[in-house]
Amino acid sequence: MKIYVYGIIDSNKQVNEPVYGLEKARVYNIPFRDVGVVASDLAGPMPDVTEDSILAHEDVVESLMENFTVLPVKFLTVFDGKENILSVMENYYSDFKDNLNRLRNKVEFGIKVIWPGDKIKEHLIKTHKGGAQKVTASDGSPKKRFMKEKFEKYKIDKKFREKASKCINAMDVFFSKFAAQKKLEKLKTENLLLSAVYLVERDKQSDFREAFEHIRTARDDFRYLFSGPWPPYNFVILPRKSHPFKISEQAAMFDKVFHERNLVGADKT
Amino acid sequence: MIVNRVVETDFPEEFIEEIEKSQDSLPRKIDANPGNVEKGLAKLVLTLIELIRKLLEKQAMRRVEAGSLSEEEIERVGETLMKLENKMKELKEIFGLKDEELNLNLGPLGDLL
Amino acid sequence: MDNVLTKSKDVTLLEVLDRVLDKGVVISGDMVISVADVDLIYLGLKVLLSSVETMEQLRGSPFASPMQEPT
Secondary structure: EEEEEEEEEOOOOOOOOEEEHHHOEEEEOOOOOOOOEEEEOOOOOOOOOOOHHHHHHHHHHHHHHHHHHHHOOOOOOEEEOOOHHHHHHHHHHHHHHHHHHHOOOOOEEEEEEEOHHHHHHHHHHHHHHHOOOOHHHHHHHHHHHHHHHHHHHHHHHHHHHHHHHHHHHHHHHHHHOOEEEHHHHHHHOEEEEEEEEEEEEEEHHHHHHHHHHHHHOOOOOOOEEEEEEOOOOOOOOOOOOOOOOOOOOHHHHHHHHHHHHHHOOOOOO | OOOOOOEEEHHHHHHHHHHHOOOOOOOOEOOOHHHHHHHHHHHHHHHHHHHHHHHHHHHHHHHOOOOOHHHHHHHHHHHHHHHHHHHHHHHHHOOOOHHEEEEHOOOOHHHOO | OOOOOOOOHHHHHHHHHHOOOOEEEEEOOOOEEEEEEEEEOOOOOOOOOOOOOOHHOOOOOOOOOOOOOOO
């Protein structure tokens, strides 16, 4: 029987209210010491990656959030049977426990900010050295001109990034006040100034929200996206482990097929 | 069932555009079908080469900024960077790959670029 | 609904996707090799059965333009 896994929770008790997941199957808790693996049976084939299946998965994880600390598990994690799940739990138990303890009573919020990056860059280009600095043919060899142009671009880009950092820090100062942890990505694109996730204690949620609203109104020339509360997807820390299992049958099959078909440098005719 | 998530914005389309642009175009897997394996590998290799090329360029610019390159060195570095850039343009054309397809998001290391 | 993921026009779905697809607890490795449309996962991990034939749809085909033969 295939088993679809949604998350690890800090309880080994049964799930009381009926919760339904993929294939509308009833979700249950597989106890392991003082924690549990929340799962449902998968009777049919591997679920397709559709909006419905993704949301069915996420809905289960969020239901768990209400009553437990949950470590959300990646979509489409399916096991061959209960024993296999228990083997993994043996291997990861203390890591899971550490995470559960660290993440107890905390939720994740996402904030994204769009700024007028292209306009700002244009402005920087215009005001760069008075704007009159055009590279002309008399500026020496093509290599020199190439370097000069690159250097101009580099300086503008640097100013651009510095401006971005300043704006981000100004905002982050407010958000961080109520956050235990954070992850910030600056300028993922020219216009996506900030893509951030914050780990916030449950009882600080409204303070955090207020901080966000404050920034949103203070800097109303930017555009904002606020999401959450999420289970702490971005704050689970797991070490890489080498698994003490034999090479799987799948891997053996892979080797066989790969060598038979001689895929490397395969003749296309 | 309780659903917590709330995703709020007054500008969903703008965010969709930027989010999609920001996604890695590096394939999660290499398709080993004979017809596609070259292109998948080309994309992987060229993305990594582009990354190195950009880092080299950035490093050179930092040295120009610091004034630690002589005029002659600037010329020589310029020549090499030009050649690299042209070579990359060629390779991109050969494999039919556009700049957007070689996007590698460095995450927290993004400031390197 | 097919192939929803590459051109999702729903920002909520994008936010969910960003999380469930490769954040949280990831027990398997990410290196997947597809052999003639049959996805095999090369892990030393016997316990995890994770067919990713449908992950093909995840990012769409990254090879949108036809490949040109090198001259």
